[in-house]
Amino acid sequence: MTQIDRIETTLVDIPTIRGHVLSMTTMRSQAIVLVRVRFSDGSVGLGEGTSIGGMSYGPESPESIKLAIDSYIAPLLVGQPADDVIAAITLVEKSVRGNPIARCAVEIALWDGLAKRLNTSVAQVFGGPVRRAMPVAWTLASGRSETDIAEAEELIATRRHNIFKLKIGKRPVREDLAHVEAIARAVGDRASIRVDVNQAWSLTDARRGLAGLQAIGCELAEQPIRIGDLAALRALTAGTEVAVMADEQLNGPADALAVAAARAADVFAVKIGQSGGLKRAAEVCAIGDAAGIGLYGGTMLESGLSTAAAVQLFSTVPHLDWGTELFGPLLLTDEILAEPLTYRDFSVLLPEGPGIGVTLDDSKVDFYRRDRARSLHAVS
Numbered sequence: 001m002t003q004i005d006r007i008e009t010t011l012v013d014i015p016t017i018r019g020h021v022l023s024m025t026t027m028r029s030q031a032i033v034l035v036r037v038r039f040s041d042g043s044v045g046l047g048e049g050t051s052i053g054g055m056s057y058g059p060e061s062p063e064s065i066k067l068a069i070d071s072y073i074a075p076l077l078v079g080q081p082a083d084d085v086i087a088a089i090t091l092v093e094k095s096v097r098g099n100p101i102a103r104c105a106v107e108i109a110l111w112d113g114l115a116k117r118l119n120t121s122v123a124q125v126f127g128g129p130v131r132r133a134m135p136v137a138w139t140l141a142s143g144r145s146e147t148d149i150a151e152a153e154e155l156i157a158t159r160r161h162n163i164f165k166l167k168i169g170k171r172p173v174r175e176d177l178a179h180v181e182a183i184a185r186a187v188g189d190r191a192s193i194r195v196d197v198n199q200a201w202s203l204t205d206a207r208r209g210l211a212g213l214q215a216i217g218c219e220l221a222e223q224p225i226r227i228g229d230l231a232a233l234r235a236l237t238a239g240t241e242v243a244v245m246a247d248e249q250l251n252g253p254a255d256a257l258a259v260a261a262a263r264a265a266d267v268f269a270v271k272i273g274q275s276g277g278l279k280r281a282a283e284v285c286a287i288g289d290a291a292g293i294g295l296y297g298g299t300m301l302e303s304g305l306s307t308a309a310a311v312q313l314f315s316t317v318p319h320l321d322w323g324t325e326l327f328g329p330l331l332l333t334d335e336i337l338a339e340p341l342t343y344r345d346f347s348v349l350l351p352e353g354p355g356i357g358v359t360l361d362d363s364k365v366d367f368y369r370r371d372r373a374r375s376l377h378a379v380s
């Protein structure tokens with residue numbers, strides 16, 4: 001019986017193509033925890049765990065993801081049967097509370113390994129794709145309206161994106177509304193406009209903000225208020241025509257059930273990392289779908305590796321009415337995959353090939369790994 005032999009983690013830092021301005025932080029590089037699971041038959045599974053802005057976005061950081069895997073998850077899994085992925089994640093969930101991104105990173109590698117050994121794709125293991133291309137939004141977050149408009153124009157012209165998510169919540173509501181309106185006016189009916197407040201608004205800000213967004217014709221507002229207050233989120237959802245999306249609020253199936261039961265959102269941003277893995281993300285989708293909540297494939301701005309894993313999963317989700325934002329690798333200045341994912345005609349394509357459908361460019365990983373940068377720094 002094939003067993004899990006070894007789990008290795010590597011921190012990799014890749015610069016972003018421009019500053020990415022969120023309400024709580026400005027990203028200039030992205031830190032990725034790469035996971036390699038080595039199995040006793042010689043096969044290898046790849047995974048990735050990625051958070052945003054250190055600990056400013058959520059409770060996990062790149063360093064905490066690495067530590068959770070090295071010190072807690074790997075010792076549990078070494079020696080376990082390689083093919084029993086559900087048993088493995090159940091074992092991990094019993095001993096590791098929280099830490100959904102760390103659990104997801106390892107789980108991706110387990111699915112990748114299983115599917116590769118079966119010579120099939122992860123999508124096939126999840127029941128097979130219902131689509132091989134899915135709409136992919138882009139986030140305009142340079143911090144300046146004119147720069148965002150120029151970026152949007154280029155992306156529409158090259159047919160890469162025609163759904164734009166604007167990061168707001170850092171500036172006063174009035175200024176943010178003027179920013180959204182300027183971009184909405186500039187793109188007209190050539191693109192749709194959504195916003196992500198990343199929890200920054202108070203309830204009164206949110207009432208004013210959503211009324212303004214509705215007047216501008218913005219179709220969706222993501223996580224307008226801080227997580228935890230489902231009654232307030234429900235009141236906002238009921239009080240506006242703008243679709244309200246839950247993002248940071250959703251950390252797995254139990255949260256999905258709570259939001260659905262409270263009718264606190266119109267749409268779920270389903271993230272494989274935040275959900276605690278592909279299996280749990282599929283459950284979040286099922287709960288949302290059963291509750292009549294729209295689904296959207298979210299991202300933690302991961303590299304192509306975890307993005308490919310998410311594409312595998314979302315290709316199998318029957319109703320993905322709000323498309324995806326699986327553009328993570330395009331925000332980075334360099335590609336760590338041997339063969340990049342294909343973005344074409346406003347969509348990302350399901351990669352062909354076994355497992356999650358992608359392999360690493362090892363020389364790129366060596367170049368960007370954090371411990372290499374440290375040792376270079378030490379000798380210079």
Ligand SMILES: O=C(O)C[C@H]1C=CC(=O)O1
Pocket residue numbers: 052139141196198247298299300301325
């Ligand atoms: O959705 C988030 O909150 C995080 C992330 C996803 C896209 C983006 O630009 O930021």
Ligand SMILES: [Mn+2]
Pocket residue numbers: 196198222223247248269
């Ligand atoms: Mn969001």
